[in-house]
Amino acid sequence: MIRLENVCKSFRVGTGYKVVANNVSFEIPKGRAVGLLGRNGSGKSTLMQMLAGSMKPDSGRIVTTGSVSWPVGFQGSFHRDLSGAQNARFLARVYGVDTQELLDFVQDFSELGKHFFEPVRNYSSGMRSRLGFSCSMGIKFDTYLIDEVTAVGDAAFKRKCEEMLLDRLKDSGALFVSHNMSDVRKICYSGAVLEGGSFSFYTHVEKAIRLHENNLKYRSPPE
Known part of the structure; x- marks a missing residue:
């Protein structure tokens, strides 16, 4: 289980700030695969690094029980x-x-x-x-952090990765980042959308996908 409690995170960009998390609170249920959706630059990788413990939030806290993987797919690993x-x-x-x-x-x-x-x-x-x-x-981790990695490689290796991941998820949970909604539907039961520093969690992944696809109709997050 991973729980965020009133987490805030931002970065200075030019003369302003890029807000990744604005007082975010949510819990990744134990043993469930959750798809993390959001446009490019929304802060998904930053959130994954905070969950892995390699980056600290500005305020709030992150509580974990059990073992958590590093962000698989993050090139600095x-x-x-x-x-x-x-x-x-x-x-x-x-x-x-x-x-x-x-x-x-x-x-x-x-x-x-x-x-x-x-x-x-x-x-x-x-x-x-x-x-x-x-x-x-x-x-074997209790929770896997997967960042777009199954999209890399040829078709045969991708199938191999999907089969292995689904096997591991019989006993473990995951936070899964992907821009491929087919992969999200195949692997994840629940979904979450990161947009403009806000986090929306949905028990059923289709609701998260609908919100994410609606957000993509906008060039940038609404003010």
């Missing part, structure tokens, strides 16, 4: 000078899982071949996403 294998080994130590089991899983699932033993700085964005998704699925 790995040390660029280490190989994929070394990054996976480091994560195994941090999260207290069997190192060899995680290495074997990631090497097999990611399909990176010899690149698994090369520095991450040489990876394409797709290769980094494969590594991130594979490491995350190799560690």
Whole structure:
């Protein structure tokens, strides 16, 4: 379970401020996949980083129970000078899982071949996403934070990711960011929309999708 209590977050942009969260309170239900929707620049990735604990809100608090993954798909998740294998080994130590089991899983699932033993700085964005998704699925979390990652790669790898994620979600919850509404419908039961610093949660994902698609009719959030 993840709960936000009166969370505020903003950034200085030029002479003004970009508001990501304006006194936001909501709870991600335990064991449920929630689609996080919002236009580009609405602050979805920032919210994911706050939920993961890598960024602090300006005020309010975030309460978590159980284990929460890092934001899978976020390009800053790995040390660029280490190989994929070394990054996976480091994560195994941090999260207290069997190192060899995680290495074997990631090497097999990611399909990176010899690149698994090369520095991450040489990876394409797709290769980094494969590594991130594979490491995350190799560690069982109570809540997964997934940021657009299943949209990367060829059709066969995408299907493989979807199948693995759906398998993990039998026992875990997730906050899932995607611009592909077909993926959101397939993976998520509930939905939430981030717009202009406000957060709207819906028990049924279709209601969230309708609000999000209506918001996209506007070039920018209404004043």
